[in-house]
Amino acid sequence: MHIVEILGTFSFAVSGTSVAMKKKLDIFGILIISFVTSIGGGTLRDIMLGNTPVAWLRDATTINVILASTIGTVLFGKFISKLNVSLFLFDNLGLGLFTFIGIQKGMDMHFSNGVCVAIGMLSGCFGGVIRDTLLNEIPLVFRKEIYASTCILGGAVYFLLHALKVDNQLSQMIGIAIIVLLRIIVVRFNLSLPNMYKSSN
Amino acid sequence: MHIVEILGTFSFAVSGTSVAMKKKLDIFGILIISFVTSIGGGTLRDIMLGNTPVAWLRDATTINVILASTIGTVLFGKFISKLNVSLFLFDNLGLGLFTFIGIQKGMDMHFSNGVCVAIGMLSGCFGGVIRDTLLNEIPLVFRKEIYASTCILGGAVYFLLHALKVDNQLSQMIGIAIIVLLRIIVVRFNLSLPNMYKSSN
Amino acid sequence: MHIVEILGTFSFAVSGTSVAMKKKLDIFGILIISFVTSIGGGTLRDIMLGNTPVAWLRDATTINVILASTIGTVLFGKFISKLNVSLFLFDNLGLGLFTFIGIQKGMDMHFSNGVCVAIGMLSGCFGGVIRDTLLNEIPLVFRKEIYASTCILGGAVYFLLHALKVDNQLSQMIGIAIIVLLRIIVVRFNLSLPNMYKSSN
Numbered sequence: 001m002h003i004v005e006i007l008g009t010f011s012f013a014v015s016g017t018s019v020a021m022k023k024k025l026d027i028f029g030i031l032i033i034s035f036v037t038s039i040g041g042g043t044l045r046d047i048m049l050g051n052t053p054v055a056w057l058r059d060a061t062t063i064n065v066i067l068a069s070t071i072g073t074v075l076f077g078k079f080i081s082k083l084n085v086s087l088f089l090f091d092n093l094g095l096g097l098f099t100f101i102g103i104q105k106g107m108d109m110h111f112s113n114g115v116c117v118a119i120g121m122l123s124g125c126f127g128g129v130i131r132d133t134l135l136n137e138i139p140l141v142f143r144k145e146i147y148a149s150t151c152i153l154g155g156a157v158y159f160l161l162h163a164l165k166v167d168n169q170l171s172q173m174i175g176i177a178i179i180v181l182l183r184i185i186v187v188r189f190n191l192s193l194p195n196m197y198k199s200s201n
Numbered sequence: 202m203h204i205v206e207i208l209g210t211f212s213f214a215v216s217g218t219s220v221a222m223k224k225k226l227d228i229f230g231i232l233i234i235s236f237v238t239s240i241g242g243g244t245l246r247d248i249m250l251g252n253t254p255v256a257w258l259r260d261a262t263t264i265n266v267i268l269a270s271t272i273g274t275v276l277f278g279k280f281i282s283k284l285n286v287s288l289f290l291f292d293n294l295g296l297g298l299f300t301f302i303g304i305q306k307g308m309d310m311h312f313s314n315g316v317c318v319a320i321g322m323l324s325g326c327f328g329g330v331i332r333d334t335l336l337n338e339i340p341l342v343f344r345k346e347i348y349a350s351t352c353i354l355g356g357a358v359y360f361l362l363h364a365l366k367v368d369n370q371l372s373q374m375i376g377i378a379i380i381v382l383l384r385i386i387v388v389r390f391n392l393s394l395p396n397m398y399k400s401s402n
Numbered sequence: 403m404h405i406v407e408i409l410g411t412f413s414f415a416v417s418g419t420s421v422a423m424k425k426k427l428d429i430f431g432i433l434i435i436s437f438v439t440s441i442g443g444g445t446l447r448d449i450m451l452g453n454t455p456v457a458w459l460r461d462a463t464t465i466n467v468i469l470a471s472t473i474g475t476v477l478f479g480k481f482i483s484k485l486n487v488s489l490f491l492f493d494n495l496g497l498g499l500f501t502f503i504g505i506q507k508g509m510d511m512h513f514s515n516g517v518c519v520a521i522g523m524l525s526g527c528f529g530g531v532i533r534d535t536l537l538n539e540i541p542l543v544f545r546k547e548i549y550a551s552t553c554i555l556g557g558a559v560y561f562l563l564h565a566l567k568v569d570n571q572l573s574q575m576i577g578i579a580i581i582v583l584l585r586i587i588v589v590r591f592n593l594s595l596p597n598m599y600k601s602s603n
Contacts, residue, residue, distance in 0.1 A: 023540070029544035047450065054450050134540070135540060136535075
């Protein structure tokens with residue numbers, strides 16, 4: 001689970017740095033946005049669960065991974081911008097991984113399945129929500145593409161497999177795969193949730 | 202007190218859903234905004250007080266009420282838009298109810314009267330503040346109509362009655378009534394706090 | 403340390419009130435923004451550290467200082483606007499003081515030096531970040547002037563002196579002085595971090 005967390009942290013740090021650079025922030029602003037994207041969701045989750053002091057304060061690994069990812073992305077930004085596809089994959093992987101870290105934390109506290117999925121979704125999505133809010137944009141997750149919904153579906157399938165006594169680690173990997181693959185399909189085919197609004201203004 | 206909480210949750214969920222639909226969010230964005238409006242103020246309060254894990258994680262009722270209210274509002278949106286007046290009443294009722302739930306929590310922790318009123322105001326208003334911030338608007342509560350001020354007045358009257366040894370439940374009902382009625386009067390007669398700015402730029 | 407905290411609270415309340423008045427908020431909106439600017443950073447820090455209920459709920463002094471500073475600034479706004487320079491000094495003093503209150507809290511919990519500096523920076527800067535976010539602006543700290551970077555430099559020098567066994571109180575005063583003086587130099591000579599963007603769009 002620790003490698004999972006590092007991979008997710010790295011991926012969200014790169015994604016946060018990219019967004020901050022598009023907004024032309026200075027290096028310090030980029031660093032903060034990178035941190036917020038990486039640890040925002042997990043921090044909000046831990047605060048709501050009462051797991052304080054929040055974990056990354058004690059764990060130098062998280063901070064070092066974010067620092068290294070941010071500096072790397074700033075230095076090799078042009079190179080990485082050509083790697084848009086692999087970035088997209090990492091971001092989705094991060095979403096899947098963090099969702100299941102959150103679900104696991106909810107299960108450790110014996111919450112109901114629905115609440116565990118909500119905590120997972122919060123862990124995966126709210127770093128980005130806080131980032132977009134700080135950057136004065138309506139969070140992407142509210143506006144376009146099926147994003148958070150994939151967390152919910154991945155979580156639901158996991159609990160279904162869990163109820164069917166499928167091996168826990170296998171179920172988690174299937175859940176993560178669903179989130180990653182569904183995101184790829186959604187973006188590839190430009191899908192969105194059914195439009196409820198008959199006419200746009 | 203439990204019915205009070207359910208009524209308030211229902212009312213804020215309907216209000217949050219309406220605002221999100223005006224912003225043309227997809228169904229998932231609507232759901233998040235509805236949640237944030239309903240539980241944002243109470244969650245912030247509980248986090249600041251150290252009442253974690255926050256209550257709605259353990260209480261399926263809250264989540265179910267929000268889900269049902271949101272889906273109902275989306276389905277019957279047109280019908281409900283004709284019921285603007287009753288919505289407005291529910292929103293005010295929610296404001297009054299949540300304010301007094303917050304005041305009660307502050308009193309349980311033996312805070313001073315002023316702090317209890319501040320906690321009540323936070324419980325009543327900050328769900329809307331977080332909602333508006335996520336939707337990239339200056340929170341309504343900062344911009345127009347006497348809103349949070351009514352919470353403070355309702356709370357102040359309650360503590361006055363409390364000091365005069367009036368029955369607690371009666372005092373709470375009077376406090377809630379003041380918040381609801383004052384809001385109606387303010388909107389009906391289009392009142393606002395005295396303008397401090399002589400000329401606008 | 404208590405006088406330090408009161409001075410910092412006063413200075414941030416005045417700064418928050420000034421910003422809110424420029425946005426033409428009503429008196430209640432001003433009060434909230436003033437509170438958020440003063441206590442936002444420390445509240446976020448205490449929540450993340452698990453120091454709940456957060457201190458200002460128990461300490462009438464903080465609330466009274468904010469109330470008095472806000473009302474004073476609103477009443478004597480015109481007078482104070484002529485005192486822009488002394489306000490700027492107070493804001494920098496607040497930044498330095500709160501940074502070191504945060505560093506001290508981190509040290510009390512035996513965090514690593516880097517984390518202590520991060521906590522200090524959070525205490526000093528995030529009241530302003532929350533204020534700007536609520537007011538629907540990209541936080542100033544992300545956009546211009548070397549602001550948060552000075553907290554990091556002041557904190558780094560402090561830990562250097564600390565490692566060299568320099569007296570703790572003297573080291574803190576030097577750290578605070580660095581933050582205040584560096585901010586003055588930066589603004590006086592209109593410095594900014596090196597621009598990483600070759601062309602602007």
